[in-house]
Structure formats: C-alpha cells, structure tokens
Amino acid sequence: MATSVEGIAHELNLENVDPLPEDFDPTGVIKDPLPPLVNDSRVGVNVEGNGEVKKEREIVLGRNVHTMCLEVTEPEADDEVTGEREAYMASVLARYRKSLLERTKHHLGYPYNLDFDYGALGQLQHFSINNLGDPFIESNYGVHSRQFEVGVLDWFARLWELEKNEYWGYITNCGTEGNLHGILVGREVFPDGILYASCDTHYSIFKAARMYRMEFEKVNTLTSGEIDCKDLKAKLLCHQDKPAIINVNIGTTVKGAVDDLDLVIKTLKESGFNDDRFYIHCDGALFGLMMPFVKRAPKVSFKKPIGSVSVSGHKFVGCPMPCGVQITRLEHISALSSNVEYLASRDATIMGSRNGHAPIFLWYTLNRKGYRGFQKEVKKCLKNAHYLKDRLRDAGIGVMLNELSSTVVFERPHDEEFVRKWQLACQGNIAHVVVMPNITVEKLDKFLAELIGKRAVWYKNGTFQSPCVASELGNENCFCGLHK
Numbered sequence: 001m002a003t004s005v006e007g008i009a010h011e012l013n014l015e016n017v018d019p020l021p022e023d024f025d026p027t028g029v030i031k032d033p034l035p036p037l038v039n040d041s042r043v044g045v046n047v048e049g050n051g052e053v054k055k056e057r058e059i060v061l062g063r064n065v066h067t068m069c070l071e072v073t074e075p076e077a078d079d080e081v082t083g084e085r086e087a088y089m090a091s092v093l094a095r096y097r098k099s100l101l102e103r104t105k106h107h108l109g110y111p112y113n114l115d116f117d118y119g120a121l122g123q124l125q126h127f128s129i130n131n132l133g134d135p136f137i138e139s140n141y142g143v144h145s146r147q148f149e150v151g152v153l154d155w156f157a158r159l160w161e162l163e164k165n166e167y168w169g170y171i172t173n174c175g176t177e178g179n180l181h182g183i184l185v186g187r188e189v190f191p192d193g194i195l196y197a198s199c200d201t202h203y204s205i206f207k208a209a210r211m212y213r214m215e216f217e218k219v220n221t222l223t224s225g226e227i228d229c230k231d232l233k234a235k236l237l238c239h240q241d242k243p244a245i246i247n248v249n250i251g252t253t254v255k256g257a258v259d260d261l262d263l264v265i266k267t268l269k270e271s272g273f274n275d276d277r278f279y280i281h282c283d284g285a286l287f288g289l290m291m292p293f294v295k296r297a298p299k300v301s302f303k304k305p306i307g308s309v310s311v312s313g314h315k316f317v318g319c320p321m322p323c324g325v326q327i328t329r330l331e332h333i334s335a336l337s338s339n340v341e342y343l344a345s346r347d348a349t350i351m352g353s354r355n356g357h358a359p360i361f362l363w364y365t366l367n368r369k370g371y372r373g374f375q376k377e378v379k380k381c382l383k384n385a386h387y388l389k390d391r392l393r394d395a396g397i398g399v400m401l402n403e404l405s406s407t408v409v410f411e412r413p414h415d416e417e418f419v420r421k422w423q424l425a426c427q428g429n430i431a432h433v434v435v436m437p438n439i440t441v442e443k444l445d446k447f448l449a450e451l452i453g454k455r456a457v458w459y460k461n462g463t464f465q466s467p468c469v470a471s472e473l474g475n476e477n478c479f480c481g482l483h484k
Helices: 005-012 083-105 119-126 148-159 175-189 203-212 228-239 261-270 357-392 416-422 441-459
Strands: 167-172 196-199 214-219 244-251 280-285 309-313 322-328 338-340 345-347 397-401 406-411 425-426 430-434
Touching: 119 357, 148 167, 148 322, 148 357, 167 175, 167 357, 175 196, 175 203, 175 244, 175 280, 175 322, 196 203, 196 228, 203 430, 214 228, 228 261, 244 261, 261 345, 357 397, 357 406, 357 441, 416 441
Parallel strands: 196 214, 196 244, 244 280, 280 309
Antiparallel strands: 167 322, 309 322, 338 345, 397 406, 406 430, 425 430
C-alpha cells in the first residue's frame, strides 16, 4: 500500500533532532516565495471587471530562487564533521521534508502521480547505477541496470505492438528527452523534412526544431486543443516537395487533447505523402500510458505508419525522479548510432550517462500493477475528473473536459496566492487540474470549497462578472454574463 501524507507526517519525528542555535527554527516550513510584482510602467496590467488592477507575475532569471536559497557554509579547514553541523543539516532536511508534505497536500495542477511506495528499493540507493551507452550492448561499466531497462522496454513495445526484433528504445531522463530523440530520429530519416506541430504542442518540440535548425510549421488547433487537420492539409500542400515530420499529441499539455492519429495519417496521404515520405512522432507524455486502457480511445500502434512514441515515467506511472520511455523502429536507429571505444559500446541516445535507478523503479511498478492495475487507475482518474468538471459547472464556473482526458480546464482563479497554493498550471485566462491516481474526491472537495468561497469574494457574490473564457473553451463551456 502507498504511504499516505498523514502516515509520513506521523512517521516524521522532529523531537529527536539535536539542539540548534537559538535563532534557528527547526519547525518552520520552507516556503517558496512568490516572485515580485512588476511595475506598471514596465509591463501592461490587466484591469478586471470589478475595476481592480491585477498585476502580472514577473519572471526574472535568478531572482525567484535567490530569495529562498539555502546557503552552503564551509567548515573550517581542519574541522571534522561535528555533531552540531550534522544536527544543523538534519534539521534543514527535516524542515524541507515537512514543506514537501505540505506542498503535496495541495498538488493539483501538474501531471505527477504522487501515489507510490518504493520502500523496497531503498537498499539500492547506495550504488551509483549508470546505464551508459546502448541498452542492448554491454558496457565496461558493470554497475548498471540494463536487465531492468530492457524488461521495461519490452513491456512498452508489446503495449504499442512492435516486435522485440523490430524496436529500439531506452529509458530517458525526462519526457522532453523522449521528444528530442523522436524528432531527431525523424530529422535523420528525412534531413530535409519540415516539422509540423500544433500550436498546443509541448514546448520541447519547438525546442527540438531550434536545436536541430529544422524548418517547421505551426498548425492551428480546434477549441478542444486537438490539431486542425484542415489547416495541416493546407500547410502540407504548400510543401509537397519536402518530406513531412509530424508531431502527434497523445494528450496536449494544457487541455489534454488527443490528436486523431488516423485522421493525421489520412490527411498526409490525401496531400500526396506516402508512407516513405513522412515520419510521425507521438508525444504521449501523460496520456500515452492511459489511453490504451480507455475503451473508446483510438489505438497508438506501430502497426500504423508511425516512427516513435515517448511517455513520461514520473507522470501516470508514478516515479520519484523524472524519467521516460522512448521507443522507435530499429531500422531508423543506425543513422544515429556511433561506436564509443571508451564505453566499449554503441550510443544512439541524447544523453551520455543515464539514471540507472529509474528503470528499476519503472520495472517495480509495472510488476506490481500490470495492465489490470493501470486500467483500474485510469478508470478512477476519469471518474474523478468528470466529478470535478460537474461540480465546477454546477457552481457556474467555465469548464471543459475532453472526452479522453483527465485534465479539467477552467477559468483562471483571480488570486495568484490561490494559484500558488494549489500549484495550478495557468495559461492566459485558463487553468487546469490534472486528475492523477493520488487525487481523491476528498481533496477535490477541499479545493472546490475554497475556490467557490474565494470567487464569492473576488466577484462580490455576482456583482462583478467572472472572466470570459469562450475563446479558450468554447461558448458552450463559458459562464460569463454573455454566454451563460
């Protein structure tokens, strides 16, 4: 069973920490301060319907972090580690852990499954496990976890219907690395290809275009966040002389929209692109592992003409460190591979050293849950997402939930402190809650009660109108004065 936040809090024993200097508070919680508000003269301000001025948060390199950094203090040159120094460090870590407990209680806006228990793997934390080079070729470095890594890769290859002798892949350090690798494979297959990605695509895809100096086209999206295949076709027809490299979103970052893979393939062929003139990368960071367990969902499969799929391991799976899985066709990988004598191996990855602990965590979860376990968790997430959507709608709050998603999108809260407390991801006039396996109905009820109470204050019990979100969510999902 996963350890609850309350269980961890009960386990946390601050009383045993050695005495500290009088000016040090061992019970305090390390807080992340809000960035300072900008001056009106520097950046435009938004004026709300109630006449109040709402200032934007400022993002300034370095300023946010250095307001709360924990300074490293150097011991004396001839000083051994003393009990006092150990006590100080232990108390800082205890405070930090306490702050993590508090922040975990109010975690709603980012797609991380915090419901996990890897206590059995604590025995491995004393080893520097590094999966250098190719997962399928032994390196001189013996402290690795390739046997776990390949086991995980085989599981995902079966999920996406690709035979063992037809795929290549590796455990990445994050979802972005999976996207960078997928687009790189596409670029190597078609060096003169044009990258097509929707406006709602994750920023890592556009980062890849910049890094690889690729020509790319941004494609419009529907209100749902799904790629607009009419606009895709129009842009493809303008570049029929060059191959197409397409990013297909299996769940967009903000709205959780799933691009219609079959329609994208049909659009390519109607535009004159046969299978040998396009490469499709599927970014399934969050929903790539959820969708196979949704009955009505279209299938992502290598039996279709796709080139690669990537998912994040720290999202729906639930892993304490960022990681991911990248799978592509073996036939494509030779263009990327190079022998590395230093490793006595071959390498076709983005990074050199790779976290050898991550494959073990993924292997452990896959063995504990399996297909049935994931199917049960997906069902729970979708059910709770619909619960949240219905409650928001009942409260007169503009809200949207895509059919195949657990990402509930709604009007952005007026108060930045509220956004910060619940760790909501915001974009323009909208915010979202990503319902993960650790998000319970009780937690959603607490969030709803606070949000509804705050809105009564923000909008003076209906005296002032809430913001219009029709352009982001559609007229039918907006409850402003014009659309309700």
